[in-house]
Amino acid sequence: MAKVEAGMESMLEMYIFETNTLLEQLDEILLRTEDANVFSTEDINEIFRIMHTIKGSSAMMGFENLQQLAHKGEDMFFVIREKPEIAKDAHFVYELIFEVSDLYKAEIEYIQTSSDDEFTPTDFSKTFKKLMDATERLKAMEGGEAPAQIAPEAASAPTAPATGTQSGTMTVRVFFEDGCKMENLRAFLLLTKIKEEADVIFCEPHDVESNADSARDIVENGFFVTFRGFDGNNDAVLKTIEGAVNVQSYEIIDEAAVAPAPPAEKAEAPAEAVQQQPVQSEAAPAPAPAKAASAPAKTAESNAVTKAQEDIKKANGGQKQSLISVNLAKLDTLHDIVGEIITTESMVIANPDLDGLELESFSKAARQLRKLTDELQDTVMSIRMVPLAGVFQKMGRIVRDMKIKLNKDAELVLEGENTEVDKSIVDNLNDPLMHLVRNCMDHGIESDVQQRIAADKPEKATVKLSARHSAGEVIITVSDDGAGIDCNKVLAKAAKNGLLTKPESEYTEKEIQNMILLPGFSTNDVVTEYSGRGVGMDVVKSNIEQCGGTLSVESEQGKGTRFIIRIPLTLAIVEGMKLRVGPTIFTVPISSIKESLMVANNQLLNDTKQGEMIMIRGVCYPILRLHEKFKIETEVTNLEEGILLLVDVGGKNVCLFADRLIGEQPVVVKPFPKYLSQYNIKGEGLSGCTVMGDGTISLIIDVNNLISTS
Amino acid sequence: MAENLNDRLKELLDTQKAMEKKKKEASDAELTKVLTFYIGEQVYGIEIPYVIEIIEVPPITGVPGVPSYIKGIINVRSKIVPVVDIRIRFGKEEIAYTDRTCIIIVSTGDVSVGLIVDSVADVISVTEKHVSRTPDVTEVNSNKFIKSILEMNDGIKLVLDVSKLIDEHASEEIR
Numbered sequence: 001m002a003k004v005e006a007g008m009e010s011m012l013e014m015y016i017f018e019t020n021t022l023l024e025q026l027d028e029i030l031l032r033t034e035d036a037n038v039f040s041t042e043d044i045n046e047i048f049r050i051m052h053t054i055k056g057s058s059a060m061m062g063f064e065n066l067q068q069l070a071h072k073g074e075d076m077f078f079v080i081r082e083k084p085e086i087a088k089d090a091h092f093v094y095e096l097i098f099e100v101s102d103l104y105k106a107e108i109e110y111i112q113t114s115s116d117d118e119f120t121p122t123d124f125s126k127t128f129k130k131l132m133d134a135t136e137r138l139k140a141m142e143g144g145e146a147p148a149q150i151a152p153e154a155a156s157a158p159t160a161p162a163t164g165t166q167s168g169t170m171t172v173r174v175f176f177e178d179g180c181k182m183e184n185l186r187a188f189l190l191l192t193k194i195k196e197e198a199d200v201i202f203c204e205p206h207d208v209e210s211n212a213d214s215a216r217d218i219v220e221n222g223f224f225v226t227f228r229g230f231d232g233n234n235d236a237v238l239k240t241i242e243g244a245v246n247v248q249s250y251e252i253i254d255e256a257a258v259a260p261a262p263p264a265e266k267a268e269a270p271a272e273a274v275q276q277q278p279v280q281s282e283a284a285p286a287p288a289p290a291k292a293a294s295a296p297a298k299t300a301e302s303n304a305v306t307k308a309q310e311d312i313k314k315a316n317g318g319q320k321q322s323l324i325s326v327n328l329a330k331l332d333t334l335h336d337i338v339g340e341i342i343t344t345e346s347m348v349i350a351n352p353d354l355d356g357l358e359l360e361s362f363s364k365a366a367r368q369l370r371k372l373t374d375e376l377q378d379t380v381m382s383i384r385m386v387p388l389a390g391v392f393q394k395m396g397r398i399v400r401d402m403k404i405k406l407n408k409d410a411e412l413v414l415e416g417e418n419t420e421v422d423k424s425i426v427d428n429l430n431d432p433l434m435h436l437v438r439n440c441m442d443h444g445i446e447s448d449v450q451q452r453i454a455a456d457k458p459e460k461a462t463v464k465l466s467a468r469h470s471a472g473e474v475i476i477t478v479s480d481d482g483a484g485i486d487c488n489k490v491l492a493k494a495a496k497n498g499l500l501t502k503p504e505s506e507y508t509e510k511e512i513q514n515m516i517l518l519p520g521f522s523t524n525d526v527v528t529e530y531s532g533r534g535v536g537m538d539v540v541k542s543n544i545e546q547c548g549g550t551l552s553v554e555s556e557q558g559k560g561t562r563f564i565i566r567i568p569l570t571l572a573i574v575e576g577m578k579l580r581v582g583p584t585i586f587t588v589p590i591s592s593i594k595e596s597l598m599v600a601n602n603q604l605l606n607d608t609k610q611g612e613m614i615m616i617r618g619v620c621y622p623i624l625r626l627h628e629k630f631k632i633e634t635e636v637t638n639l640e641e642g643i644l645l646l647v648d649v650g651g652k653n654v655c656l657f658a659d660r661l662i663g664e665q666p667v668v669v670k671p672f673p674k675y676l677s678q679y680n681i682k683g684e685g686l687s688g689c690t691v692m693g694d695g696t697i698s699l700i701i702d703v704n705n706l707i708s709t710s
Numbered sequence: 711m712a713e714n715l716n717d718r719l720k721e722l723l724d725t726q727k728a729m730e731k732k733k734k735e736a737s738d739a740e741l742t743k744v745l746t747f748y749i750g751e752q753v754y755g756i757e758i759p760y761v762i763e764i765i766e767v768p769p770i771t772g773v774p775g776v777p778s779y780i781k782g783i784i785n786v787r788s789k790i791v792p793v794v795d796i797r798i799r800f801g802k803e804e805i806a807y808t809d810r811t812c813i814i815i816v817s818t819g820d821v822s823v824g825l826i827v828d829s830v831a832d833v834i835s836v837t838e839k840h841v842s843r844t845p846d847v848t849e850v851n852s853n854k855f856i857k858s859i860l861e862m863n864d865g866i867k868l869v870l871d872v873s874k875l876i877d878e879h880a881s882e883e884i885r
Binding site: 340583584631632670673675676679684686689691696697 | 768769771772773774775776777780783784785788790791792820821822823876
């Protein structure tokens with residue numbers, strides 16, 4: 001069957017995006033409340049809002065199973081909302097909602113990946129059953145004190161008791177525009193909106209979101225809804241109704257006459273005049289019990305508070321307006337264009353035709369242009385920057401789940417989650433981080449609490465995720481305070497797997513620790529659900545390398561392990577120094593250059609393997625001849641004729657030998673063409689290429705790789 | 711190896727000729743257009759839909775760590791395109807580039823490659839009666855880049871299988 005109705009495909013992407021965002025929010029709230037072991041009214045309302053929106057949009061898209069699922073979840077929270085205390089220590093609630101959230105994510109992924117023909121909605125009936133059981137259980141826990149209103153059905157049952165007599169309620173009949181289609185869903189959406197402003201007591205037809213036939217009813221009779229505005233503010237609700245999409249007209253029907261009466265008879269009810277009275281009269285007694293309990297202060301000065309709330313809502317509304325979501329592809333295009341502009345700018349300013357001319361006003365204008373393009377570039381980059389918080393918070397879920405499954409007590413500490421990184425990098429970080437966190441939980445933290453106590457560590461283990469900026473890089477560390485890496489174990493395992501390339505005694509501690517990043521390495525004796533299948537660390541490493549980063553391990557036995565991810569802040573534009581080697585022009589990122597120098601013969605030394613070294617201010621540095629490294633023919637082979645560039649990466653220093661320096665220029669990094677991705681060019685020490693002002697191509701040197709391969 | 715290829719192909723051609731004659735009555739409807747070019751004396755062809763453009767040889771930036779037939783990368787209007795010397799790829803001797811040397815930029819969807827050829831000849835219309843398919847002898851290494859063989863009045867033309875040329879050797883090279 002087709003996934004979505006014709007005409008809805010364009011909405012699908014939006015739906016998926018929105019629902020995923022909502023699910024993430026849901027997870028976050030649940031994690032927080034589970035920690036605190038109490039639901040605040042705010043949290044519950046937020047959960048309600050999320051469930052509701054998901055329900056509504058799923059119904060809109062025609063994903064009936066998803067809609068049902070949200071509906072059942074909502075039912076459960078309905079009970080909790082009435083009496084938040086009962087959810088205390090009710091772990092099954094969390095388990096269940098997490099399960100629901102996971103099912104959602106799985107289903108959405110399925111919707112995304114499956115083709116139209118093979119798509120069949122997953123059957124959630126088991127989960128429905130569980131949710132209903134849980135709802136019953138909660139109700140039972142609540143005991144006999146529950147007022148009739150609490151049962152979810154009561155809200156929609158036509159016999160809703162007592163509502164008619166309570167002041168402050170209002171019934172409205174809404175008509176939708178002729179031929180706007182799917183009236184039932186529009187009614188449902190309207191209902192959702194009203195619920196943000198008021199308690200909906202009754203509506204007719206009551207099964208709008210699940211019963212497509214109700215659309216006809218609505219067309220014929222209109223959609224009846226009885227509600228009581230929060231703090232008696234029914235006017236706001238009316239405004240909402242008025243402002244809702246596709247609403248053609250509405251009329252207000254007196255509440256006393258209406259609530260128990262069947263809809264057909266409501267038709268002739270009088271309008272406007274009646275409405276004024278109840279609104280004014282209800283100030284003190286009306287607010288819903290739950291609301292009153294949570295914020296007793298509000299009842300006292302209901303009008304003032306209502307006003308304040310309205311202001312807040314307006315403010316929120318304004319904020320929402322200032323954010324737009326943009327298709328990433330458009331940003332990529334924008335980004336490419338800015339790259340082109342910068343290249344073109346260099347083409348103009350450094351145009352060979354201008355050589356030797358005194359052009360005062362041109363230089364001035366050129367400087368101005370450079371300034372503006374710099375700003376433009378910064379702005380475009382900043383658009384693409386998103387905080388890491390989203391990815392980090394997802395890890396909370398993993399720690400929580402594994403804590404329970406592995407029976408290890410641990411907490412996740414986040415640090416610097418507001419650090420911003422390019423969107424494309426953030427997307428690529430999710431999987432590696434997940435792997436690393438799992439690794440910390442599974443392998444890092446001691447499985448026996450006694451071991452921790454014996455080692456004088458707190459019983460509760462800590463997994464720490466931190467992020468910070470450092471010189472054009474983002475450094476993300478995932479650390480635990482567990483047992484650390486056992487070098488002997490690693491070495492033995494490596495020997496067994498045939499990963500050793502030299503005698504065991506020659507390996508340094510650091511080398512051994514980094515062995516766990518090799519393909520096919522796993523020290524865990526038992527394969528668990530989470531890790532230890534031998535895939536993992538090497539995949540993590542290559543994932544990170546794909547987005548231009550590096551991964552390293554630091555560990556102290558008995559104290560813990562730290563995984564350090566270094567990722568360039570922006571992938572695209574770097575300040576580069578251009579060097580000429582024979583016919584080839586290389587670009588070295590300025591950030592890795594310490595200094596450039598000409599040499600005198602007396603500074604040069606040879607080590608035992610005939611490697612060349614240079615003594616600068618009492619320190620010896622090895623020399624790497626670029627023309628030898630890249631097998632380029634050049635006339636400049638005498639070190640004294642060329643130039644040396646002292647580069648520094650992660651504490652390693654090397655002097656690169658080139659023919660001469662050409663100059664400094666911001667360059668737009670382009671990846672090598674796809675066709676070449678099968679060859680290990682990156683391993684040769686080149687990270688990409690760039691088009692220079694004159695149209696020729698320069699190769700960008702990745703100093704880190706260059707040093708490690710030579 | 712180059713002679714091998716041609717000998718082999720001619721051999722296979724002979725065996726096919728009889729069969730092909732029957733086909734000759736087949737329709738004269740145009741199947742496709744083919745861009746033909748020379749490598750030495752032999753005429754090769756590439757189906758037009760694969761061809762993006764033909765350019766002169768610009769300065770080529772060499773790239774380390776790649777097979778010798780990949781001459782490097784060039785800048786085609788701000789797009790970086792790798793270039794392959796067809797001569798070396800087909801095991802012929804390398805010759806210096808002349809005025810006539812061209813780069814044919816071909817593309818299969820997301821991968822673009824420039825092919826260095828001795829000179830470009832013509833664009834010809836191919837009808838069914840010209841085509842004799844290659845026999846399915848995949849173990850003949852050089853044969854696998856040939857998609858079909860055209861028998862024209864002015865000689866035999868070998869149509870290259872661009873997607874194999876671009877993709878297949880990738881897996882071969884990795885091995």
